[in-house]
Amino acid sequence: GVFNTIIKCFKRHGAETIDTPVFELKETLTGKYGEDSKLIYDLKDQGGELLSLRYDLTVPFARYLAMNKIQNVKRYHIAKVYRRDNPAMTRGRFREFYQCDFDIAGQYDAMIPDAECVKLVSEILNQLDLGEYIIKINHRKVLDGMFAACGVPDDKFRGACSAVDKLDKTFWDDVRAEMIQEKGIDPIAVDKIGKYVELKGRTELIDKLLEDEAMKAQKSAVEGLEDLRVLFKYLELYGITDKVVFDLSLARGLDYYTGVIYEAILQGFAHNPKAGADGDESVSVGSVAGGGRYDGLVGMFDSKGKKVPCVGVSIGVERVFAIMESRALASNTKTRTTETEVYVVSAQKNLVEERMKICKELWDADIKTEQSYKRNPKALDQFQYCETNSIPIAIIIGGSEIEMGVVTLRIVGSREERTVQREKMVEEIKSVLANLN
Amino acid sequence: GVFNTIIKCFKRHGAETIDTPVFELKETLTGKYGEDSKLIYDLKDQGGELLSLRYDLTVPFARYLAMNKIQNVKRYHIAKVYRRDNPAMTRGRFREFYQCDFDIAGQYDAMIPDAECVKLVSEILNQLDLGEYIIKINHRKVLDGMFAACGVPDDKFRGACSAVDKLDKTFWDDVRAEMIQEKGIDPIAVDKIGKYVELKGRTELIDKLLEDEAMKAQKSAVEGLEDLRVLFKYLELYGITDKVVFDLSLARGLDYYTGVIYEAILQGFAHNPKAGADGDESVSVGSVAGGGRYDGLVGMFDSKGKKVPCVGVSIGVERVFAIMESRALASNTKTRTTETEVYVVSAQKNLVEERMKICKELWDADIKTEQSYKRNPKALDQFQYCETNSIPIAIIIGGSEIEMGVVTLRIVGSREERTVQREKMVEEIKSVLANLN
The missing domain is CATH 3.40.50.800 (Anticodon-binding domain)
Structure with missing residues (x-):
């Protein structure tokens, strides 16, 4: 099955599995998910600690590392996470779904673990045989540098970022309006951003941006671009240059990323905003895997703030199941639910x-x-x-x-x-x- | 690993897996677990339906069958269940642990599915290689007939049953006191019960009880004993007579059992009440699997009360892990957590x-x-x-x-x-x- 294929790939890269509990202290999850925090499920106060159900597997993993003083580990975890769906509606619904996460924690040299995560994503997608895909890559420091280069003040970076994140499912005009009206960013800055986020490429784009007057004046942008240069070199050694693209419109919603970010998109399912506007609001259309580097999260749980750099990836396995199912329907093959001989x-x-x-x-x-x-x-x-x-x-x-x-x-x-x-x-x-x- | 061994056995008997959600409507769980209901975790009311976390896998399975109008299925489910530990303490703790359940639902002929469940338990315990074990067998109708034969009124059967259930971890004197003082049962009746619950045997004990004047006057007892006679015949064909014993002290706590009940006990871990009184209050010492027939549970969730007879077994896999771990420690073998070659x-x-x-x-x-x-x-x-x-x-x-x-x-x-x-x-x-x- 799908899980076995994914586990096989995780183990091929030397990961062990760590199982964290389904509950976390409510305070552990507070302030980690930005706007999405309203989707967290709380347990009733029945006379003990205040608990919430895990919203993802990353924050519990970071909490676990800090609590157990673990400096290095490569782990995978396949388990369900819980979110309140449409909490604005009168009749609240619950959603539970599987996540398949792989993470490398430890103080290592730049881009070696990051490149392995991207390689792993390509191995999994090849082996699941889901058809053509592309892995979009960007870097939070490049994004921050870009915002600074366009004249966005520091305290509006995360807001700009979450607006840009919507580009894969909506029009630029909507994103532009959100940045100006909701995030209060100067329209001149926004229009500059609009030019950058159109850019896609590989090493030639990295080189071009390192020559860009506005970008090269930003230390953060230069650091991010240097990282990406090394990453693309490693991805070439891993033989997957044709599967990846440096895409300045990739932002990813969560606050905790600090470095490289990536997202794998199935080509047959890629969304064209010009073809029609709606779609699932909560997940990128066609996205089957995503992740990135989060160097600050573990430190948030350590009493002395001791950091453990991490990079990881999450496979969107529910999407994979949906694709497999629609394929089985199309080919009219009934999958056996038992193995009786x-x-x-x-x-x-x-x-x-x-x-x-x-x-x-x-x-x-x-x-x-x-x-x-x-x-x-x-x-x-x-x-x-x-x-x-x-x-x-x-x-x-x-x-x-x-x-x-x-x-x-x-x-x-x-x-x-x-x-x-x-x-x-x-x-x-x-x-x-x-x-x- | 342990899970794979268990899944292999489940599949060998033609079971498919069904995954039910971790939440159930609070009302679904209400009134199903007797005294243990206080251990159920509720979710906070955040403006939707009132939900609780599953307490076991059996009640959700029964609810699922009724909701989906399923008349026949053989399913296994390996998943976590959630219980509030020591809810009386100020600092409430949570407990989550795995259950591994196998159930056969359907209107079938007497004892054929029941015998297969017992056979399956023996296959799993053989394959896990946990050492010597014995599977205790009893029947709720035999228990009810026995209580009636001793002069216990109908409305005190379940109370008597939950007292007898404690016999594997405490002295008869304590059970006797509970029956008289807490459950309000006549001491003469209790002392008669005391004689019966000492009985253990195989087909010869079944025959003897069918000759017992007080027992054979009870229709319920005769029906139960006839069932057990067929069951023991089938278990002989399955070649496991030496692994089973008819034990009148086996009662099992849960209310929903209606027929055959069983529990597997590891011999090395069997508890001797005379050797010392304490121990874990919530699980029988040495018990690694248990189950039985519950013909009424599905009907409780059907709008027309339509019944689907079921029989099943739950493997106490946390106990198995604990045994494996203590063995590994004893033999000083470090188990690898990765498979890197x-x-x-x-x-x-x-x-x-x-x-x-x-x-x-x-x-x-x-x-x-x-x-x-x-x-x-x-x-x-x-x-x-x-x-x-x-x-x-x-x-x-x-x-x-x-x-x-x-x-x-x-x-x-x-x-x-x-x-x-x-x-x-x-x-x-x-x-x-x-x-x-």
């Missing part, structure tokens, strides 16, 4: 005990086996069950089979039947199963 | 790019590979990392290796080294790994 059928009455003996033998031989839970099921119902559930083999017993010490082995798909000596049954089933696979 | 080591400075090329090649060949995230790590640190993390192979590169188009392959365990042509590297690693396993 053999169904033990009685062709006559009063054979439940014989069926049980056979089931025991097959279970003990590690063959996935079912039988009817009725004493005297109809033969037709039993064969129907095999067909409906795509069970490949039926073992049929009747009075004559028992007398002769044999069973009838039927290949359900072809309806081909053969008589098998009872003592050869397990062996024969295993060989048929090996051939069917 | 190769560590790429640079023996000189400025080889990070060469290491990256090798990592790419190994990852793309599905070999679990790590490297240092530093540009110029010390050789000693890198070898130390391999040792600490039990990584079996180091691939070492230096200037001379690169010049000659080779790498040095070191078996970390034996420190044996060999020079390998770069283009043969993947092949050689795979063959070394195959030999090491």
